[in-house]
Amino acid sequence: MKDLVRQKISINVDIMDLLNQQIKKEAHSSSAYLAMASWCDQNGLNYSAEFFYKQSEEEREHMLKIFKFINDNGGTAYSPEVKSVMHEFNSLQEIFEAALDQEIEITKSIHSIVFKARKVQDLSSEYFLQWFINEQMEEEQKMRRVLELFDLMGTDGIALKLIDERVKDI
Amino acid sequence: MNLLYKSYYYSSYQCDNKRCFFVDFGDKPVKLSFCQLLALRQKVNSIDLNAHFDSNSNSHGIEILTLCNREHILILDTLQVIDLKQLIKSTFGMLELHALVAQTI
Numbered sequence: 001m002k003d004l005v006r007q008k009i010s011i012n013v014d015i016m017d018l019l020n021q022q023i024k025k026e027a028h029s030s031s032a033y034l035a036m037a038s039w040c041d042q043n044g045l046n047y048s049a050e051f052f053y054k055q056s057e058e059e060r061e062h063m064l065k066i067f068k069f070i071n072d073n074g075g076t077a078y079s080p081e082v083k084s085v086m087h088e089f090n091s092l093q094e095i096f097e098a099a100l101d102q103e104i105e106i107t108k109s110i111h112s113i114v115f116k117a118r119k120v121q122d123l124s125s126e127y128f129l130q131w132f133i134n135e136q137m138e139e140e141q142k143m144r145r146v147l148e149l150f151d152l153m154g155t156d157g158i159a160l161k162l163i164d165e166r167v168k169d170i
Numbered sequence: 171m172n173l174l175y176k177s178y179y180y181s182s183y184q185c186d187n188k189r190c191f192f193v194d195f196g197d198k199p200v201k202l203s204f205c206q207l208l209a210l211r212q213k214v215n216s217i218d219l220n221a222h223f224d225s226n227s228n229s230h231g232i233e234i235l236t237l238c239n240r241e242h243i244l245i246l247d248t249l250q251v252i253d254l255k256q257l258i259k260s261t262f263g264m265l266e267l268h269a270l271v272a273q274t275i
């Protein structure tokens with residue numbers, strides 16, 4: 001019997017499922033950042049708003065990168081539905097904490113796909129995901145740097161305005 | 171044609187000559203490309219079986235599936251859904267097994 005599956009698809013089918021789940025997570029991140037951008041806009045924190053618009057765009061790019069990887073390799077990528085996006089926050093600090101937590105979750109999720117890819121010897125997917133491992137380190141560092149500003153400068157009055165201005169250089 | 175798996179109601183085949191798959195749904199055999207087989211797998215896997223045992227979410231215990239870009243329609247009861255889930259899981263399991271065997275020979 002021919003190995004028809006291998007002729008049609010060059011990644012493991014179970015890994016493809018996990019990558020489709022990852023597409024959903026990236027799409028959710030993108031929407032979550034958009035909601036954060038909106039909150040910042042409403043509260044006059046223009047640089048932070050700008051920061052989250054850009055993050056939102058990046059998450060969409062991540063999503064598309066995975067999307068194309070699946071389709072280019074003979075799999076089927078599914079357009080994600082996004083549910084339960086958080087719009088209510090108490091402070092800018094809370095937003096950046098939520099952003100860091102979100103990035104940590106994404107990092108864990110990427111790592112677990114890599115482990116699984118290793119287990120089923122899907123080197124193509126493992127190699128593809130290397131880029132995401134690096135990217136996640138950078139994203140976590142970004143959020144951490146902003147949170148350090150809060151530790152340094154506090155959260156009230158003028159400090160908030162100063163932090164917002166610093167965000168544009170991060 | 172190579173039989174991949176036979177469950178209680180259904181069976182799946184791979185056809186080397188036509189480079190495609192067939193699923194026999196009892197009353198009709200359906201020809202599927204690999205992409206279409208993947209799509210069927212996705213649909214079957216995403217059926218929530220628990221909903222069949224909850225009269226609020228799926229009171230009739232019926233599932234309607236369309237195949238191959240809505241060329242075919244399937245109406246399944248709970249037992250058939252369970253059986254189809256088994257068929258899909260085992261079919262892909264067999265395909266993986268064949269690949270492994272081919273690799274070692």
Ligand SMILES: [Fe+2]
Binds near residue numbers: 029106
């Ligand atoms: Fe991302």
Ligand SMILES: [Fe+2]
Binds near residue numbers: 029059103106
């Ligand atoms: Fe991210």
